Amino acid sequence: MQYKMQAKNLNLYYGSKQALYNISLNVPTNKVVALIGPSGCGKSTFLKTLNRMNDLIESVHIDGDIFLDGNDIYAPDTDIVYLRKRVGMVFQRPNPFPMSIYENIAYGPRVHGLKNKNKLNEVVEKSLRSAALWDEVKDRLTDSAMGMSGGQQQRLCIARVLAVEPEVILMDEPCSALDPISTMKIEELVAELKKNYTIVMVTHNMQQAARVSDYTAFFLNGKLVEHDITDVIFTNPADKQTEDYISGRFG
DSSP, X not given: OOEEEEEEEEEEEETTEEEEEEEEEEEETTOEEEEEOSTTSSHHHHHXXXXXXXXXXXXXXXXXXXXXXXXXXXXXXXOHHHHHHHEEEEOSSOOOOSSBHHHHHHHHHHHTTOOOHHHHHHHXXXXXXXXXXXXXXXXXXXXXXXXXXXXXXXXXXXXXXXXTOOSEEEEESTTTTSOHHHHHHHHHHHXXXXXXXXEEEEOSOHHHHHHHOSEEEEEETTEEEEEEEHHHHHHSOSSHHHHHHHTTSOO
């Protein structure tokens, strides 16, 4: 099996407090990996190590390795801007820029040097189509993104990530602020996107993990308890703690 990303013996500390303990996890290419576990167990912290978002926190110290296509992303010569182009991130709450729908999508490609107006138009349309949003917004591209519904804003944020042509998409509870219909649209979108992208998604929602992911990893107290094919985790987990969490005994 081909692995797009691999974490090996990863430890993370906030100052002297350890938040992740010896995490080793493989992320297969063009699959969806769900990270589940109770609040504060390290899921989002781990997710952010995959594109070095934790670098933005002063006291963070990391040891261990994370590889993207076999290359260590924590190597000293890593271009972090390029890394975050390859490994995009969608956050828990939609965070559109306070500008037009069009400019939200065009922003990233412009930063990476795309100036040609026709090419930008193509990228905007393609990204919005890929995010299942084009038909809803094609007649109001110059309107402010702030006027969109929450579900549309989240799909806009996904389109914004797609516009810079990533290889991996990280999603940190992308549906937690959304209504059931918007959630369903995002889930359908994830199923479609994995044909072309590798996706790692943090979710609190067990049913969502079961529906959208190919593999599931269960975190508890900063440790990776177990990970396997999603069906196995949900029907025949190896660890009693996983079974207790999935069956609602805690969490």
